Amino acid sequence: METERTADDVFGLLSDEIRLDILRTVALAQHEEKRTGVAALSFSDIYDRVEVDNTSKLSYHLGELTGTFLRKHEDGYAFTHAGEQLIRFILSENYQSPPDVGRIETDGVCLFCGESALQATIEEQYFTVRCAACERPAFSYRVRPAQVRAHTGTDLIDAVIWEQASDLLKTQQDVCPDCAGHLETEVVDAEDEPVGSGVPVAFAAISECQQCLRQLGLPLPYAAAYHPESIAFHWERGVDILGTGFWEFHRYLNDGRWSSERVETDPVEYRVELQRETTSLRLYLDANAVVTRTERVQRRDQGERRS
Numbered sequence: 267m268e269t270e271r272t273a274d275d276v277f278g279l280l281s282d283e284i285r286l287d288i289l290r291t292v293a294l295a296q297h298e299e300k301r302t303g304v305a306a307l308s309f310s311d312i313y314d315r316v317e318v319d320n321t322s323k324l325s326y327h328l329g330e331l332t333g334t335f336l337r338k339h340e341d342g343y344a345f346t347h348a349g350e351q352l353i354r355f356i357l358s359e360n361y362q363s364p365p366d367v368g369r370i371e372t373d374g375v376c377l378f379c380g381e382s383a384l385q386a387t388i389e390e391q392y393f394t395v396r397c398a399a400c401e402r403p404a405f406s407y408r409v410r411p412a413q414v415r416a417h418t419g420t421d422l423i424d425a426v427i428w429e430q431a432s433d434l435l436k437t438q439q440d441v442c443p444d445c446a447g448h449l450e451t452e453v454v455d456a457e458d459e460p461v462g463s464g465v466p467v468a469f470a471a472i473s474e475c476q477q478c479l480r481q482l483g484l485p486l487p488y489a490a491a492y493h494p495e496s497i498a499f500h501w502e503r504g505v506d507i508l509g510t511g512f513w514e515f516h517r518y519l520n521d522g523r524w525s526s527e528r529v530e531t532d533p534v535e536y537r538v539e540l541q542r543e544t545t546s547l548r549l550y551l552d553a554n555a556v557v558t559r560t561e562r563v564q565r566r567d568q569g570e571r572r573s
């Protein structure tokens with residue numbers, strides 16, 4: 267049986283330039299030969315491509331990498347799961363800082379001053395939306411350097427929005443967007459755990475990965491907005507939830523069109539209301555932010571009619 271490696275051991279393996287070269291070589295060869303379906307590289311192929319003094323030295327380094335970053339089978343060497351992750355990180359140069367992108371105009375209204383003057387920038391390596399009128403922040407989300415290098419202008423904004431949407435869809439299934447481990451979500455009072463400065467909301471959904479400790483916190487109406495019923499409800503009314511940035515949702519909290527409240531205490535139940543024109547979608551959520559039922563309500567001056 268293989269002994270389990272510690273993080274120290276694993277990263278120690280990479281402190282040698284030849285080993286990084288071997289990993290790059292396997293990736294490039296796979297890329298070049300993808301049409302032939304070759305997934306592994308033989309010892310002699312690697313020896314031809316990597317600058318190393320002799321075969322016994324190569325054999326030593328391959329031995330060190332095998333089991334952690336490479337796996338050996340009949341045809342030669344291929345990546346393990348960890349090797350695959352690592353080589354994508356190295357080739358994409360996501361260890362560099364993201365480049366500066368200047369200021370990109372984006373839609374939405376400032377929560378603080380009400381101006382439609384939001385601009386996206388990269389600040390402290392984070393994608394940040396800030397109001398140009400009052401300089402207050404509206405939104406911040408992580409970006410990867412490769413993402414920023416590959417997209418400019420509104421294209422970058424779209425890339426962040428889709429990244430955020432895919433993170434949220436996984437979160438709804440209790441899947442960690444980073445490690446695919448188990449996420450646990452609970453609804454909390456937003457006074458205790460604020461989700462962004464100045465966001466006027468009563469409740470928030472906080473999700474935390476039990477394995478890699480990734481945490482995501484967002485206003486409860488936003489978590490509910492990604493429920494399929496809400497995506498359909500908005501789509502029918504010309505709004506693409508998956509293609510909209512959180513900072514564009516802020517205005518709905520501000521004017522009260524989106525709200526959350528606790529409607530039951532034993533067991534606890536929350537109701538999120540998402541209003542669009544004359545119709546409201548109500549989503550009922552449990553303590554773990556799971557939607558248990560929904561209803562559409564027609565808003566009329568003389569009262570409400572459920573559908």
Ligand SMILES: [Zn+2]
Pocket residue numbers: 376377378379380381397398399400401402
């Ligand atoms: Zn402002």
Ligand SMILES: [Zn+2]
Pocket residue numbers: 442443444445446447448475476477478479480
């Ligand atoms: Zn995780």
